[in-house]
Amino acid sequence: MQSSSPPRKSMLKDIAIELASDDSDLVYYSWMLKYPSALKSFHHIITRAHKKKIVIFLDYDGTLSPIVDDPERAFMSIDMHSAVKDVAKYFPTAIISGRSRDKVFELVGLTELFYAGSHGMDIIFPAKDTISVNRLNYIRSTDKQGKEVNLFQPAREFIPMINEVFRTLVEVTKDIPGAFVENHKFCTSVHYRNVDEKSWRMIAQRVHDVLKDYPRLTLTHGRKVLEVRPLIDWDKGKAVEFLLESLGLSNANDVLPIYIGDDRTDEDAFKVLREGNRGYGILVSSVPKESKAFLSLRDTSEVKEFLKSLVRWKEQMSNVDG
Numbered sequence: 001m002q003s004s005s006p007p008r009k010s011m012l013k014d015i016a017i018e019l020a021s022d023d024s025d026l027v028y029y030s031w032m033l034k035y036p037s038a039l040k041s042f043h044h045i046i047t048r049a050h051k052k053k054i055v056i057f058l059d060y061d062g063t064l065s066p067i068v069d070d071p072e073r074a075f076m077s078i079d080m081h082s083a084v085k086d087v088a089k090y091f092p093t094a095i096i097s098g099r100s101r102d103k104v105f106e107l108v109g110l111t112e113l114f115y116a117g118s119h120g121m122d123i124i125f126p127a128k129d130t131i132s133v134n135r136l137n138y139i140r141s142t143d144k145q146g147k148e149v150n151l152f153q154p155a156r157e158f159i160p161m162i163n164e165v166f167r168t169l170v171e172v173t174k175d176i177p178g179a180f181v182e183n184h185k186f187c188t189s190v191h192y193r194n195v196d197e198k199s200w201r202m203i204a205q206r207v208h209d210v211l212k213d214y215p216r217l218t219l220t221h222g223r224k225v226l227e228v229r230p231l232i233d234w235d236k237g238k239a240v241e242f243l244l245e246s247l248g249l250s251n252a253n254d255v256l257p258i259y260i261g262d263d264r265t266d267e268d269a270f271k272v273l274r275e276g277n278r279g280y281g282i283l284v285s286s287v288p289k290e291s292k293a294f295l296s297l298r299d300t301s302e303v304k305e306f307l308k309s310l311v312r313w314k315e316q317m318s319n320v321d322g
């Protein structure tokens with residue numbers, strides 16, 4: 001029998017080595033010391049959530065749906081769909097995606113959620129849930145079911161410009177096999193996932209050249225995608241703040257926002273939460289990377305487990321209370 005326990009640091013290292021089947025796993029497990037698993041930290045999260053209202057923000061691609069070659073076919077699993085539906089029963093839940101709001105709604109198909117499309121530049125929520133209605137750019141409207149809604153579209157004036165640049169991008173990439181240009185209404189993106197690697201530079205150059213004529217648009221780089229966006233002071237982080245405020249949930253003492261995302265654009269939201277010391281940013285990644293998130297999940301199936309854990313916890317709580 002050993003009487004003394006090894007020092008904590010070396011023990012963690014030993015565990016990491018034990019768990020690692022090869023070097024890349026070892027690197028991942030040591031990265032997780034900095035960004036612990038949200039599943040393993042679950043107890044910690046719910047302890048902090050005591051007497052607070054949890055609000056859930058979810059990115060779509062790569063977070064709820066796996067990244068696939070054809071963005072038109074990025075569907076959630078049936079299991080994930082029910083996990084999101086269940087989570088929305090207990091917590092205000094918003095989807096914040098780079099896709100157009102219509103497209104992301106079509107893919108998710110749950111009316112009980114809030115949606116922010118085009119990296120947060122196109123937000124819709126039921127009028128009845130809105131606290132502050134005096135914002136510039138608010139538009140009263142009705143949704144497809146005829147319910148009264150509020151729209152918030154800070155880049156509305158850019159729609160004609162985006163349409164124009166979309167058509168030009170389609171034109172300049174049409175001879176590149178596998179290139180796919182998508183119009184998200186307030187932004188547009190050029191996917192090169194299916195383009196031969198030899199043409200990646202060429203496609204980037206052409207997009208870049210088109211953008212020279214549009215000083216009010218900016219180009220960002222996502223996962224095998226070039227994204228053209230209006231140059232405005234608005235991002236997923238601003239969208240999170242805006243949604244919290246509009247829904248009357250901006251009091252940091254009563255509210256615990258949780259944001260789950262996998263993309264570079266999600267970093268703006270992680271940053272807002274980190275700097276405001278509010279809630280948790282959770283990065284979805286199977287490879288180590290620098291992030292402003294606090295926690296991590298490895299892939300979409302871990303996201304699903306995490307959402308299910310939240311639901312189970314809430315159900316247990318209401319059983320205890322009731």
Ligand SMILES: [Mg+2]
Binds near residue numbers: 060061261262
């Ligand atoms: Mg994503």
